[in-house]
Amino acid sequence: MKYKCPKCQTELEWDSKNPNKPFCSERCKNHDLVAWANEENKFAGSPEWDDVMSGEIEAEVGRQQDKLF
Numbered sequence: 001m002k003y004k005c006p007k008c009q010t011e012l013e014w015d016s017k018n019p020n021k022p023f024c025s026e027r028c029k030n031h032d033l034v035a036w037a038n039e040e041n042k043f044a045g046s047p048e049w050d051d052v053m054s055g056e057i058e059a060e061v062g063r064q065q066d067k068l069f
């Protein structure tokens with residue numbers, strides 16, 4: 001079975017023993033993880049995310065108070 005590395009589009013033969021699949025190499029695999037981590041950081045630093053988080057915290061505090069009273 002042939003497929004393409006999602007990172008560099010190199011055509012590869014499927015190898016179930018390849019520890020980097022679906023990527024062609026460790027370099028492609030790690031590069032993708034780095035990009036993903038950067039996306040996560042961007043998301044976490046965005047004002048929308050802060051709003052979501054503070055909303056979640058308020059909801060959790062409300063739940064804790066319901067238990068207390």
Ligand SMILES: [Zn+2]
Pocket residue numbers: 005006007008009010023024025028
């Ligand atoms: Zn690749």
